[in-house]
Amino acid sequence: MSGFSAGAFCATVVLPYNDLISTMLKNLILAVSLPFTLVSTVIQAKVPEFTTGPVIKNYGQNAPIANALPNPEQQSFKIIFDISEGSQDDKLNANYNTVARYINMHARAGVATENIKVAMIVHGKATAEMVSSELYKKQHNKDDVNDELIQALLAAGVDIYVCGQSASYYQIEAKDLKPGIKMALSAMTANQLLQQQGYILNPF
Numbered sequence: 001m002s003g004f005s006a007g008a009f010c011a012t013v014v015l016p017y018n019d020l021i022s023t024m025l026k027n028l029i030l031a032v033s034l035p036f037t038l039v040s041t042v043i044q045a046k047v048p049e050f051t052t053g054p055v056i057k058n059y060g061q062n063a064p065i066a067n068a069l070p071n072p073e074q075q076s077f078k079i080i081f082d083i084s085e086g087s088q089d090d091k092l093n094a095n096y097n098t099v100a101r102y103i104n105m106h107a108r109a110g111v112a113t114e115n116i117k118v119a120m121i122v123h124g125k126a127t128a129e130m131v132s133s134e135l136y137k138k139q140h141n142k143d144d145v146n147d148e149l150i151q152a153l154l155a156a157g158v159d160i161y162v163c164g165q166s167a168s169y170y171q172i173e174a175k176d177l178k179p180g181i182k183m184a185l186s187a188m189t190a191n192q193l194l195q196q197q198g199y200i201l202n203p204f
Contacts, residue, residue, distance in 0.1 A: 062104045064109070078117040080191060083095045092145055100153060120161065128170055131177060161181075162184065
């Protein structure tokens, strides 16, 4: 028994025991965290991405979402977008892109395009963006950043009405407007007449 020490004996037992405890703790942490990691991965994988189209290409980014409201494909939509704010810092007017998104997301949800009736009533500073691209460039010495999108909205069947009172204020005549855009007596008049035809004013 010479040379034997309790300390040396304990050392040979304690080290493996500590390693065992450490391994058990690591396994326990892994077992607890793995389900949450898998759930997080699944949730992330199911988040729909925003893409443009299908009706108005390059604009109106939207995400496909399962609609909790009944029978969206069978619904008929008639909506007014009242727009008065002009573009900021020569950037695309986000209000026009919202109109494109409205059309795209409902078409993607299965609503027939003929059942998506959209009217834009434009007044205030946005009125100046309704003139032809040629006149806009002449007046502002730059290209109209909104022209392509507005043309796409018109091609998709959107009815665009300009407030005649705002147009008069900005010295814009009906002949100055982009082809297809109509001049109304006023934005107030257009809003009331369209609502009498069953259109609903978009609340935001």
